[in-house]
Amino acid sequence: MRVTITVNGTTSQADVEPRTLLVDYLRDNLELTGTNIGCDTSQCGACTVHLDGRPVKSCTILAVQADDSTVTTIEGLSGNGQLHPMQEAFREKHGLQCGFCTSGMIMAAVKLVEDGGDLSDRGIRERLEGNLCRCTGYENIVRSIRHYAGEVESHAPLEGDEAMAHHRTLQEAEELAARRQS
Numbered sequence: 203m204r205v206t207i208t209v210n211g212t213t214s215q216a217d218v219e220p221r222t223l224l225v226d227y228l229r230d231n232l233e234l235t236g237t238n239i240g241c242d243t244s245q246c247g248a249c250t251v252h253l254d255g256r257p258v259k260s261c262t263i264l265a266v267q268a269d270d271s272t273v274t275t276i277e278g279l280s281g282n283g284q285l286h287p288m289q290e291a292f293r294e295k296h297g298l299q300c301g302f303c304t305s306g307m308i309m310a311a312v313k314l315v316e317d318g319g320d321l322s323d324r325g326i327r328e329r330l331e332g333n334l335c336r337c338t339g340y341e342n343i344v345r346s347i348r349h350y351a352g353e354v355e356s357h358a359p360l361e362g363d364e365a366m367a368h369h370r371t372l373q374e375a376e377e378l379a380a381r382r383q384s
């Protein structure tokens with residue numbers, strides 16, 4: 203089946219088997235291997251990406267279900283040679299050890315903060331229940347997300363690419379990627 207999917211600002215078409223999972227399409231067709239497969243049974247969240255602005259486990263979605271959709275993977279968060287501020291927060295607060303869960307954790311965390319709501323330690327832990335980490339005990343993951351959330355709140359909006367680099371929301375990141383493609 204023919205699918206047209208925009209991934210990280212680039213639209214491409216491909217013929218896929220109807221059974222092809224979105225995560226396999228991303229990894230095998232587009233070679234975007236930052237999205238990991240940890241369980242294949244919808245439990246670990248290592249495969250989390252954004253589909254039309256919503257965090258989804260890409261092992262639970264068929265590529266054909268993403269036809270005519272927009273996907274952002276961990277590779278699409280960074281831009282202009284700079285890490286996304288959430289990635290910086292994980293680096294600074296040591297929110298990872300082996301790193302296997304990290305791309306999915308960061309994709310989930312970006313939306314978690316964007317969506318607002320309870321950003322207490324407990325609130326973050328509850329809302330990240332779909333993303334499992336086997337290494338860190340979650341302490342530094344929560345610390346990283348709170349650090350990022352604090353950074354977002356404590357800065358006034360800036361203009362231009364500099365602002366995008368420091369305060370990019372997903373929508374802004376996608377608009378920036380589209381502008382860079384044109």
Ligand code: FES
Nearest residue numbers: 240241242247261
């Ligand atoms: S690989 Fe998708 S939830 Fe584990």
Ligand code: FES
Nearest residue numbers: 299300335336337
């Ligand atoms: S850092 Fe190893 S699974 Fe999370």
